[in-house]
Amino acid sequence: MYFYHGSNCFGDADLVNGYWCANCENTVAKTDDSKKIFLLSKSGSKRKFCDASSFLWHKRLGHISKQRLQELVKQDILPALDFTDFETCVDCLKGKMTNARNTGSKRSEQMLDLIHTDI
Structure with missing residues (x-):
């Protein structure tokens, strides 16, 4: 190409x-x-910045915790990372949320209170 x-x-x-x-x-x-x-x-300075970005490695490695990233750096598995850019990950927060419960339908208390029809 x-x-x-x-x-x-x-x-x-x-x-x-x-x-x-x-x-x-x-x-x-x-x-x-x-x-x-x-x-x-x-090559440029942007690539060097991206390789040292802890937030980028957090995303690359499946949203692992900051503590686990620091362990990988200590074990020389990852290069030295800059943890100043490590911010709150919106995707991690969304993953920990639960769906709102469905409140369910209201039961009828008297005759002909609730009518179901097929049109």
């Missing part, structure tokens, strides 16, 4: 073990009409 911007080829991708691996070199692609410049690079 090749990546194009207009007529300029700026990278390719190979299928390795079921995953697409992009091979983009440091390239500048220019457009003719709007003169915009796009800079593509292999």
Whole structure:
């Protein structure tokens, strides 16, 4: 697979073990009409930040607890993580909630109080 911007080829991708691996070199692609410049690079500070994000690892490992993440870091299974971004996970809170109970139907107390019909 090749990546194009207009007529300029700026990278390719190979299928390795079921995953697409992009091979983009440091390239500048220019457009003719709007003169915009796009800079593509292999690595950046964003990737380094994401790898050290404890909240991202919390999601990657199936929403495990902060204490378990700290144990994995101590055992050198995970790299050193930044726990300052570890916030309350909305998905974990939703998973612990229970559904509201159905209150049920009201029973009739007198004759012809409640009538069921098929239309």
